Amino acid sequence: MRFSASFSVLFAFVSYAAAQSAEWGQCGGIGWTGATTCVSGTVCTELNSYYSQCLPGTATTAPSGGSSTTSAASAPSSTATVGLAVAAKAAGKTYFGSATDNPELTDTAYVTILNQTSEFMQLTPGNSMKWDATEPEQGVFDFSGGDQVVNLAKANGQLVRGHNCVWYNQLPSWVSGGSFTAAELTSIVQTHCSTIVSHWAGDIYSWDVINEPFNDDGTWRSDVFYNTLGTDYVPLALQAARAADPNAKLYINDYNIEGSGAKATAMLNLIKSLQSQGVPIDGVGFQCHFIVGELPSTLQTNIEAFTALGIELAITELDIRMTLPATDALLEQQKQDYQTVIGACNAVEGCIGVTIWDYTDKYSWVPSTFSGQGAACPWDENFVRKPAYDGIVAGFQS
Ligand code: XIL
Numbered sequence: 379m380r381f382s383a384s385f386s387v388l389f390a391f392v393s394y395a396a397a398q399s400a401e402w403g404q405c406g407g408i409g410w411t412g413a414t415t416c417v418s419g420t421v422c423t424e425l426n427s428y429y430s431q432c433l434p435g436t437a438t439t440a441p442s443g444g445s446s447t448t449s450a451a452s453a454p455s456s457t458a459t460v461g462l463a464v465a466a467k468a469a470g471k472t473y474f475g476s477a478t479d480n481p482e483l484t485d486t487a488y489v490t491i492l493n494q495t496s497e498f499m500q501l502t503p504g505n506s507m508k509w510d511a512t513e514p515e516q517g518v519f520d521f522s523g524g525d526q527v528v529n530l531a532k533a534n535g536q537l538v539r540g541h542n543c544v545w546y547n548q549l550p551s552w553v554s555g556g557s558f559t560a561a562e563l564t565s566i567v568q569t570h571c572s573t574i575v576s577h578w579a580g581d582i583y584s585w586d587v588i589n590e591p592f593n594d595d596g597t598w599r600s601d602v603f604y605n606t607l608g609t610d611y612v613p614l615a616l617q618a619a620r621a622a623d624p625n626a627k628l629y630i631n632d633y634n635i636e637g638s639g640a641k642a643t644a645m646l647n648l649i650k651s652l653q654s655q656g657v658p659i660d661g662v663g664f665q666c667h668f669i670v671g672e673l674p675s676t677l678q679t680n681i682e683a684f685t686a687l688g689i690e691l692a693i694t695e696l697d698i699r700m701t702l703p704a705t706d707a708l709l710e711q712q713k714q715d716y717q718t719v720i721g722a723c724n725a726v727e728g729c730i731g732v733t734i735w736d737y738t739d740k741y742s743w744v745p746s747t748f749s750g751q752g753a754a755c756p757w758d759e760n761f762v763r764k765p766a767y768d769g770i771v772a773g774f775q776s
Pocket of ligand 1: 665743
């Protein structure tokens with residue numbers, strides 16, 4: 379009796395819940411078995427063949443973003459039938475993931491896709507674990523932004539890459555403008571790394587302990603760390619991170635090391651030197667902020683050169699930008715380029731995962747950083763999958 383009563387309550391709830399989707403809820407798409415009608419004041423709008431969503435408006439009124447939705451329908455789009463993380467897993471990779479940032483997490487349509495583990499098995503906070511966010515004043519720590527991303531990832535069952543402990547950029551002025559003795563800065567670096575790494579200990583798959591240590595010619599970047607401590611800041615930070623979370627994989631991350639050349643050689647030599655000194659180093663991050671049609675031709679051989687050192691390698695910040703406006707030809711080349719990058723990772727066992735530097739053009743860092751450029755991500759600004767999406771899937775299937 380008791381069972382059947384609760385069962386009918388449950389049944390009533392389920393059938394009610396399945397009747398209509400809420401505003402911003404999913405209302406259709408391949409594989410979708412839930413409600414296909416929307417609550418009043420919203421209209422079920424096909425964003426792509428996998429995802430229809432209840433957007434504000436009525437059937438006779440264009441939904442918000444309606445004009446671009448219309449134009450997107452005629453633009454080349456994606457037809458792949460498998461999620462990006464599903465494709466990565468099938469290829470034997472540990473994850474496929476995306477960067478995200480705290481302000482974006484109020485955008486329900488954005489979060490709905492970010493939460494899909496068929497697409498993303500891993501998140502990287504784009505800003506909220508950086509030094510200016512986590513220790514804005516000496517000894518005053520703020521974990522709130524990082525916690526929000528970590529808690530979202532935990533709720534979804536997604537891995538997290540910590541980004542980052544030591545970087546010349548986005549430093550609070552008390553660090554960048556300080557004039558410290560070597561002993562003082564040693565203690566500051568140790569305290570910072572050990573405090574943030576231990577705060578998230580157990581929740582982080584890998585940490586970018588050191589970010590962007592080199593100039594493009596392979597010389598050391600001149601910053602407060604190098605200028606005060608020489609190269610010693612690198613082992614210092616790695617050892618502090620290891621002590622704070624023995625299970626996190628410790629990485630050094632950089633750009634323009636993806637193809638062979640002076641900067642890649644400097645990074646290879648740094649890793650060899652750390653290994654010979656017994657300093658903990660588990661991985662190298664290739665950022666991969668690329669330009670359509672301009673990939674380094676030595677990407678795969680260079681991935682092989684790094685993984686031959688016995689470390690793992692991750693593609694940590696992939697995006698492939700173009701000069702705007704996006705044309706069909708550029709979008710097609712972008713698809714090929716995404717496929718080439720993913721294919722290079724796919725071909726080398728030690729390349730363990732790929733993170734895109736946000737999944738949608740709506741929140742890409744590119745337009746505000748590289749004037750006149752954009753459209754770098756696999757989803758457009760209206761959350762419609764681009765041909766680039768299919769390039770990623772094809773890369774994992776190559
Ligand atoms: C970028 C963020 O995406 C932006 O929001 C921020 O304004 C600047 O930093 N290499 C890195 C990342 O290691 O931390 C950078 O992220 C992009 C380049």
